[in-house]
Amino acid sequence: MIAVLGLVVGIVAGLFLEPTVPIWLQPYLPIAVVAALDAVFGGFRALLDGIFDDKVFVVSFVANVLVAALIVYLGDQLGVGSQLSTGVVVVLGIRIFSNAAAIRRRLFQA
């Protein structure tokens, strides 16, 4: 229960407070969102598998976001930012898809 509460409070706070994102951080926001979604889907699947662990979830979320942002930052510095962004999105996208498929199989038995 407390988990859902945290998610809802976070979303509401973000919508109402509208925190201003510094301009240098803005390019990494979409990548961070994809990374966060990957962590969330992974956590949900683990929950359904019965092996959910809050510490693993939080650490994987933070690490995912940071590593994804770091890769894109590195790419920007090297001049291959858009290609590396594509790479990150492809890898995380595949993971999100297969995790979502596993969740679907478990929930609907199909």
Added chain:
Amino acid sequence: MSLLTNLMNNSLDEGYAEAAARRPTSAAPRDWRKHSWLLLAGLLAVGLLLSTAAAQAHDRASSTAEAGAALIQEIQARTTSNDTLENSLERERAEVTESRRNALRLTSEGTALAARLATLEVVTGASPVTGPALVVHLTDAPPSDDTGADVDPRTGDAADGRVTDRDLQTIVNEVWASGAEAVAVNGQRLTALSAIRSAGDAILVDFRPLSPPYDIVGVGDASAMRASFVEGFGGSYLQALRDYGIGYSLSTKRSARLAESSGVMLRYAGVPAGTETHR
């Protein structure tokens, strides 16, 4: 391929499995449902990130739309003020013409000058003209079915059936050659200094874009002009255009009025020094 297979099969973070393995099987799984401040903080961060990104994307979209609307508004305002200026220019020109005519009427020398001026104004496009006219009407070819994906944009095959600036130049020249005293394209009076050229897809006459269809109106002895135009190069050029699907029609008008050119300006004359100018 092994990379992709690996990605597909091990989509779940291995940390979960390892954490589960570390736990002694006898011990009850840690009850994260009850109170895990860590989980709360983590999900709070996730929610904050998602909603911030959404707000950001929404902001960006609306600011783009706002900028576009502001630009459109400015364009419309400038166009309106341009029109106002043009109207007042026209009024003042008419005033000048009127007072000049009044001044010239006083002497016989002046009357001769006025007559010469009237002829020159017609030839240079500085005054409107009325009279019988030959009208050449040109339309772009209707878009063919196969334009689209299989047309290479670099070779420009899609522009095959379109009237180009070259076509307009040729036909305008032929209309002049067949005896027109004044010519206008889509209402734009041509002078000796007018330019017909293209910028991108649009044809410009004196830097004003035209939109199809195109009407080339030449004022003069309409029936003689028509005969001369059809027999000359103009007629065969129109025939050639038809091969590209460009439609044309020739007609004569009993009376057409061509406005004066808006591009006429003083090039060498200036206000004498010491003369009071009033605005």
